[in-house]
Each structure stands twice: as structure tokens, then as C-alpha cells.
Amino acid sequence: MIDAITANHAAALAAKLARVEVAAVYPITPQTTISEKLAEMVSRGELNARFLLMESEHSAMSALIGASYVGARTFTATSSHGLALMHEVLMWASGVRRPIVMPVAARTIGGPWNIWGEHMDVIAERDVGWMQFFCENNQEVLDTVLMAYRVAEDPSVMLPAMVVVDGFILTHTVDAVDIPDQRLVDEYLPRFDPPVKLDMERPARLGGLIMPDWWMEFRYRIAADMEGAKERIKQADKEFSRIFGRGYGGLVEEYGTEDADAVLVVAGSAAGTAKEVADRLREEGARVGVARIRVFRPFPSEEISRLGSRKMVGVFDRSYTFGDGGAMFNEVRSALHGTDSIVKNYIGGLGGRDVTAAHMEWIFRDMLEVAERGLDRKVEWVGLKDGSGRW
């Protein structure tokens, strides 16, 4: 059934279709309407979940860890400061292998205040052991929440997942979304039945205290299982495609990259703009392509390294992290190490600044120049008022 809804509404519908059992909510712009939609569904009896009104995001995530241990499928949503507030508990959740799924409306973190979209909040959590899926549009948000549960709850994965939804751009924009049939979702997503959970007949300590003689082994298992999640994600995508008739191409969506001289690596809604501009430029004969990072954690090293045969790879970071270039730039460049690709970082779209077709066109043309003449500078901020920001 096709309806015109925001990504937030889509995320809430996905939670309902996934038959979540315990949802913990706390408001923060721009994800609040996810909680509101869930509240409506619960009060109308459409969603049979325990709905916990929490007093902070830290508490929301903590409650879900407890609930997940008991064996319930869990859901919350947050953004920005709320995500940051959860930081230690995010690490707890992945450390103790709780497959919680959480849409995150990607937004700035102050100070000073700015409530609009960019990726700094989710990028700041790239090290916490959660899978990270970046969505391009509202349809993908709904679909990815479902896929995320399937992958997260796989006994060989058992890691939590955040579904990144560009703040305001997707959360508050109405778009056509095909809402899947509940029967089909039930076929795709079995009941949550974790291998390790609370068992009153066999009392155990869930969590625990691990000394130096065992900690590394636990962490290695998490690392290995995060790596293994790559295959599970691809399988989940294929299976989704089989049942629902649409797929997303695995970890990286490649768009016109086969014969491209210059490929732009980009995540989130800006990729949509990039693809449109790429189409237009290709009509003019420019050999450009887009590699959309759908999954940032686990990092798609193999897919990215295969781009190494292109002359030039540009990486668009919708955040700034004070390193030797941006976060995605660094990981892409690292995966391209040993290849001949020239790699350049473009920073843009921060704090709700639109990433326009004009920006994207500028970037593609700059990439083609670099492909021709070599790297001029490593990092370029795109869209600043005075045009500066190049080093």
C-alpha cells in the first residue's frame, strides 16, 4: 500500500510491522514524531508493545538493554544530544550483544544550538560497536529498520543497529512510501529468540565482570561477528528483494561507477542529489559515478577498495571530525591504500545547510579536474559563504 509519509512516520510503521515488544521513548527534535506515531499506534491497539515513557535517552537505552535480556524485541529513536547522552550505554548494548534497532535522526550537537541535519552525531558514535545504516530516502528508512532487525538478531551477529535518517530532510519530508504487508514482514522477520537470555530455570549473571585474561577474547568475538555481519546484510538485502520486490545493493550502492573516472562516495540523502547530477553530467559525456555508502559499520572495505581502479575518488563528509580530513574520507582512503586512486575530501551540508545540485555539480567538475591534473588539496569545504575552506 503506497502512502505519502515522512521518514519518521515510516520508521514508526516499521517498528509496528516488526512487532516490537518494548519501546522506550524520549523526545528530541527531529525524531520526536517517531515516538508520537508509536504512541498513537499503541493507544489504538495497533501495536501490542509495552510503551515506556522515559525520563532521558540514557535511561531509554538502559531500559531496552534490560528488556532485550529478557528476550523482547526492542525499539527506540533519538538524535543529536540524546544520542550523545546515550554514549556509554550504546557501548554497553553492543558489548553485551543486545540487538536493539534505533532510528537516529542525524543532527548537529551543540554548542551553540543548531537543530538541523548533518552527520556529526552518528559519526561520533562510529566506534561504539553498533551497525550503522545510512538511508537515502523515506522508503529506505522503513525497509532498513526491518532489515536491521533481521541482521541484528541473527545469532551469528547479535549486535545493535542504528538506522540513520537525515534530520529534517527525511524526517520531516513527505514522500511516497510503499508500506509492506504485515504477512510478508512476518515471513521476512521471525520472532526474536536470542540464544542467550534471561532464564529463570537456569539463573545466570548477564553482563558480568571480565578480567584481563578473558576480555580480549570477548572483544575479538564482537569484532569477528561485526565483520561477519557484512555477509548477513547482503543476504538480508537479497531476501528482502525476493519478498518485497526491492533491494538496495548490499553495503555500497554503486551508481554509474563501472566506467567512471571519478566516483563520489557519499552517504545519506545527499547521495540522491549526487545521483541526479551524475545522470545529467553523464549525458554530457562526463564519466562520473556515485558510490553510496549504505552501511558505514561494518565498514565496506572490499567494496570501497574495488573503487581503487578509478582515477579519482571523492569522499563527501557531512560532518567534521578534526582529523586529517573527515571521518568517511579517512576510512575510504584507508581502504584505497595501495591503489592508484587520487582521494579528496569534500565537507558540506553541515547544520542544515542544503547540499544543492549546484554544490554537487561543482564537486563532480572538481573531481574530474583532479583526475586530470592531480590532487590540488586534501580537504575542501563546499558551500561556505565566502567560498573559503580549502586546505
Place this chain on the structure above:
Amino acid sequence: MHTGTWRTFRPVIDAEKCVLCYSCWKFCPDLSMIVREEGDYPSVDLLHCKGCGICANECRPGAITMEREPL
């Protein structure tokens, strides 16, 4: 964990003085004062007793003394 290795003093019970009030059993933090059935005299689980001396301190008739653990 055999916490009995932590001990420097161990409780010694004088059954003559014991009135079976079971305070020692009630208050032992380490479940090391064993009373299997009502009417039994308490005995010490030396594998786990840490020698804290609460039992001796709480024993009103003074039936428990703390003796230096042999080296």
C-alpha cells in the same frame, strides 16, 4: 573461589557454651557457618570462611573464639 585462604583467624566453637541461637549462622556474610537442620550445632566451612569474626562478636554466651590461623 576458596576465600578461606584469606583468613588469618578462624572461629572455634565450644559446643558446651552454644545455646543454638543461630546468630552466627544468620549473620555470616560468607555463608560459612553451616547449620543443616534445626537442633544441629553450627560448624565452620573452612574453605570459605574469611575469618571476619562477626560470629564471635555476636555470640552472646561467648561460645566462639577467634584463633590465629596456623601459618
Place this chain on the structure above:
Amino acid sequence: MSDGERKGRFTIPHEELMYPGHSACPGCGEPIAMRMLLKALGPRTVINIPAGCCAVIPGVWPRYSLRVPMIDHAFECTGATSSGIRAALDVKGLDDVTVVGWAGDGGTVDIGLQSLSGAVDRGTDFLYVMYDNEAYMNTGVQCSGATPCGAWTTTTPAGKEMACRRGKKRILEMMVENGIVYGATANIAYPEDLIERVRTAKSIRGPKFLHILSPCPSGWRMDPSKTIEAASLATRTGMFPLYEYRDGQYRFTKEIKNLKPVEHYLRLQGRFKHLTPAQVAEIQDLIVGELEVLKAKVEAGRK
């Protein structure tokens, strides 16, 4: 001793729901309290525990000293985690299982306060137990919101001024205002009463709060054999009165007719040894004053 004084009967449940061999310091009050709590609640119990001594005492992976399931979590979220566990147990139809949040004083009155307040406000059906050793003991004796007036801690070292001039946060009263359905103080020196409080709490649906005094020989600087004696004196001097709150009324659960001077309690512990007689008198006045307030509340309930 005459035969008439021989007793030989168990006045508290006999079955043990924990094992020996845990990591508590010799003479620690926490395992005494936990042992009694579990005897009162039985095996259909889930405990969730934050950072603190309580997280270290049950042992190191893969060993575990309790015979009920336990869920570890971060420091501040005992209340929140309890709400989550309760919600999921209800979803799974396990409504006969008691949820216990078991936290220390720091993890309750300071860093855990918001989370506890939220859980109570949500009407979570659980029992929150604060085992109170009156400081952040796991990190080596730092002042918490529950450290009593005059106590030495590493962050309130005794000086010219009385160490730690703040009194204890009145957490039970705060929880009453927050909306608990039952609250009580309990003392490991009075095991029969402690078990009675726990059983009463278990019989009522909704958020319940238990404040158990848990002497810490290490942090209170006293001989480990004195734990129960110190706990007993706390109540017999009026420093830790035993009372409960239910249905809008306060009631003493143990009336101590002739209170001993607080000095008897204070002198047992190295953390108070720096106090001058004038300061001891100040504490005596403080305790008398607080007891008057409590008596007035109890009286008000009787009307």
C-alpha cells in the same frame, strides 16, 4: 547455660539463594543484606545491579555467587533498567517474577537519582533496594549524598571543620514524594524485621523502596567483626531508625525506648575518631531533631 535457653530453631528461612566464595571484604554488610533479601523473596527473582561493590562482589566471569538471575548495567540506570526488565517480563507473561534493583548509596541518591525517580514515576512494579554503606566504597571511600555528617572520607578528610558537613539525603522521604507505594528502612542487625519488610514490599504492586544500612568495615575504619554491632547501634542510638511508609502513613517498625547516646555508635568507627566532644554533641542534637520530625510524621498518620 541452662537447657531452657537452648533454642535450635530457624527464625529466618533456611534455604540459601547464594553461594559462599564471593569477593566481599571480610565482614562486609552487603552480602549479609543480599542473603537476607533473597531468603525473603525466593527464586522467582531477577536482580539488576549497577557499578559498585555490588557488581564486584558476585564474582568474576565465569563464576557467579547468586542463585537467581542478575543483569549488570551502567552506574546511573538501575531504575531505568528495572523498568525495561519489568516491561519485558510482562510481555513474556512472567508476572510472578519479582524485579529488584539493587544499588549502593552513590548509585542511588547521586548518579542514579534521575533514573530511580523516572522508574517510580512510571509506577514500575519493582523493589528498589539501596544498600547504604554511606560512601562510594568501591572506588575507595569517597563522600556521597548519603555520607553522614562528620564522617571522614577521602574527599572529606577531617580537618579543622567537621568533615562532610552535609547530612544524608533523605532518600526515603524523597521517594515518598516521588510516589512509591511502600518504603521502609531495614537493618541487617534485625534480620527478622528485614525479611518482614521485604515480604511486605513483595506483597504490594508498584514501586517500592527499601533503605538497608550496610556497614562497611573497610570504609568505616572498624574491625570487620563489628559490622552487626555497628548496625545494631545505629538503630539503638536513633541514627538509623527503623520505620515504614504505606498508604500515606509512617509507622515505626521497631520502637527503641531508651536510645543510647550516639557516641556509642560513633566511637566504634575510625571514620568518626577525629570528632571533638562538641562535634559529637552536635551530631547528637541533629539526630534528636530528626527523630522528632519523624515522630511527628508517625503521629500525623495516626490521626
